[in-house]
Amino acid sequence: MSASHHPTDFGVFMAPFHKIGVSPTVLFERDLAIIEMADRLGFQEAWLGEHHSGGHEPIGSPELMLAAVARTTRTIKLGTAVNSLPYHNPFLLAERLVTLDHLTHGRAMMGFGPGQLVSDAHMLGIDPATQRDRMLEAADVIMRLLRGETVTETTDWYDLHDAKLQLRPYTVPELDVVVAAVTSPSGPVTAGRLGIGMINLSASSPAAFEALRKHWGIAEKEAAGHGRSVDRKKWRLSAITHIAETEEQARRDCTYGFEEIWNYLAHISPLPASDKPDVEGMIDDAIASGAILIGTPDTAIELIRKLADQTGGFGSFVMTLTDFTTFDRQKRAVELFAEYVIPEFRGQLRPLREHNAWVRDNEWKTQTMAAITAASEKYHQRTATSH
Template identity: 90%
Template sequence: MSASPYPTNFGVFMAPFHKIGVSPTVLFERDLAIVEMADRLGFQEAWLGEHHSGGHEPIGSPELMLAAVSRSTRNIKLGTAVNSLPYHNPFLLAERLVTLDHLTHGRAIMGFGPGQLLSDAYMLGIDPATQRDRMLEAADVIMRLLRGETVTEKTDWYDLHEAKLQLRPYTVPELDVVVAAVTSPSGPVTAGRLGIGMINLSASSASAFEALRTHWSIAEKEAAAHGRTIDRKNWRLSAITHIAETEDQARKDCTYGFEEIWNYLAHISPMPASEKPDIEGMIEEAIESGAVLIGTPDTAIELIRKLADQTGGFGSFVMTLTDFTTFDKQKRALELWAEYVIPEFRGQLQPIREHNAWVRDNEWKTKTMAAISAASEKYAQEATTAR
């Protein structure tokens, strides 16, 4: 990674968290439209999640969604955030992601985790206590398959006999793979052991923010112990985000769906439910806790700088969009991010500012007027001589 600790890649992540009561067909089209818009605006990555219950997160197969949107995008990389490994035969999932990599001409990213919703595991007859062990087992097999190995391995939940992928990934030398992390060391341990990237979700929340102090050092230690190499440019941080032209406007925007989505999140994650009696108080509480970023482009820039200071540097920041606000307001937030936040960290604004100052601080106008005056005088003299 370069000397700068700040990210130069930016993405958008949608679990997605949608309000209930809207046609899922319409919501899917909106999710695809966000990815298409992000591609046009210069975002580097888009991520879609996998969930099977709860109602608010309706995408059961991110690969299908990403394959669909790959036809209408050109540059943006398309990631699963995340595939829940205990729910899939590792050979079949590896095969699907390799196919997606070919369909996108190398734009696929595989993100994986143990699975978040216990209700998903219940429906599939999976003991939640086994999910992290199963994730590690499957992740090891998937990486071996992606790297061209033939795998024979039997566990209590899959049985592979001389399994080898028919296709190698389109991406050379290998498909981009990342593991999800929040607060526990399991994410960085897995990243280091397998030599892959990592995406820290909810990175701005108090507990996750504190864990960032040690996560990369854990990953580096595990990588060294297993003969792997890892790079901070493959470390992604994500936070629930909404920005607008002013902080007051951003908070007002979020009164649309904040209460419904926040109460849902309190049921599926360790965060406590809000005890505030009004929506404004709930939003204020969430902002003060660091659980969400609701503000302006300047607020976003400040958070990214804080995250860089906390981590020592990372490669990508991924903004998590939710139905805290309307579809139109989400699109405007995406525009503001592209207009002000991305160019700030990609170094695109500084030379423009420097050129503007250079022009304003010099007497170019005086010199221009003098040149015009001299040309006029010369013309008059030549006209007189000609007569």
Template identity: 45%
Template sequence: MAMRLKDGIFLAPFHPLDEDPTLCIQRDLELIEHLDRLGYEEAWVGEHHSGGFEIIASPEVFIAAAAERTKRIRLGTGVVSLPYHNPLTTANRILQLDHQTRGRVIFGVGPGLLPSDAFQMGISPAVTRDRMVEGVEVILRLFAGERVTHRSDWFNLVDATCQLKPYTWPHPEIAVASSITPSGGTLAGKHGFGLLCVAATQANGYDALSINWKIANEVAAANGKVMDPARLRLVGPVHIAPTREEAWANVQHGGRAYAEYFARISRPGQPVDTSGDPIRKMVDEGSAVVGTPDDAIAQIRRLQEKQGDFGVFLQLAHNWADFDKTKKSYELWRRHVSPAINRMNEPRRDSFDWAAGHAPEFIQAAMDAASSTISKHNAAKTQKA
């Protein structure tokens, strides 16, 4: 039996420069509430400090607010850029969230995606991946309750320990961001972490999917660990509507602003060509879906054919359409895409076909039973008379 695919979103978020930022953040919280009601299993929230579009600087603060407004959806840091934070304060924030959410937080880690963020802090992108590894390995020791003394060229801990034990045992789930390079897969394999493939549908990221998963499994085997495909998460942009024409009309709202942001900022591994219709080009190359639920189903099948089983597909939250049509797209996914991918309606179809196929004999038996009951009733009346 194929693995059940869970539903989620990856909320960077992306908000154009001409909208009120306060309302944008409130709308993001409202979106998470909407997804929780629809039954989505996960929502991941980014950390960014520059560029103007991705305006959540602390996923932990956002998650604390979202947790109070939701009941069951799991909330992930997507991701904490570890080189920007002292490991002790990071560990303490995540453990506090682990308790506040009653175990619904997922600890996503990465080196930091935007070079402009690192440069603002005087950090060379050349050192961020090594610092990510150093940071998370110290955090694991803190999660385990150790007292840690560790001097680095970017932090210093002296007899440091966390005050809280994890709510989730032995610690909250950890996932490593992976795009093109093998560093994320290597770290995930070493410790048996989950893998968060943030560029899974982009050309370079798609090509690297199976390679990085293979690296993660090889490193895991060498370290006595096992990679769990249920904790492999792939990210890609989607907007669906009842018809393709309607979907394309919807994305005219904000698609170009999104594409121009990516082109100007040049996020690593995620180039966007803004000549002509940039969203159309993304769809044509397979990195995005704009269309119907059937188009979204085809994208998932394409990813499964490339990767094999994976645990969660995270729709990239992009605000290409207005908010009402965006919410409708997420609803259509839950109504039509998720049940098709997971074959949830096969037993219902089988039951329908079985009942329909035997309908003549069932109806005849019911009619015979009714006739027999009437006959018995009449016979009883005759005897009393």
């Protein structure tokens, strides 16, 4: 991490949270278009989620989506945020992610978690009480496989005999892997034990923000106890984000889909419900709670600095995008973030400002005018002599 402890990498994350009533084909194309635009504008990462019910989050296989967009992007890293490990045989999932890593020439990332939607687990016949234990079992196996080990292991939900990947990851020394975290210590404990990164979702919400104060310390302690190390550069923080040219414009933008999406989020996550009768009041409550970022580029810069101070430093801030807004306004938010927020933290604006001040604060124009006058006088003298 740099001495300033601010992030220098930035990403977009789409669970995605889409309005119901729009063609899923169109929505998939828009998700890919956002990633393509983020790649062109200088974002470092893009993440897609995995969900199987609920209607608002229609991507069941983020690996397929990321493989598609890999062919139309150049440098942006492409990650699953997250694969729900209890839903998959760990050997097969590891194989898919290694294949994606080769297809992207080392741009694949894997995020994993226990699975958020109980309705997903119900359809798969999984007891929700077993999901976190199963996640830990599968994560350990996946990391051993990615690191080249041969695994023989029998559990009550998978059976592996001399399992070894045919392909090592394209990325050297290993695939970039993160575990999801919100408020509980289970995320940082897992990150430390396995020596991997972490992605904190809903990081600006009050409970999650308070938990950030201790999360990295937990990860470091667990890593030390298991002979591993963790790197703050691989710690990502994400918050639901929409920015516009003015705060008033941002709020107006969000009247498009805020009520529908927020009511859904209140059913599946710790985000607070609102008792306000109108969407404007709901937006006000959500902003006041700190659960989301709706404002301007300056608002985003302020939040990222607060997150950096709260954590002591992290590597990447990831915009969680939703259909609070129309597709066009969502694209404009990504553009504004690239125009004003990313360069602020990557140090790209300071030298331009310094050069501008240097030029404006010195009498360069006087010297320029003197040189022009001298050249004119020289010309007149020469032409007078020739006559």
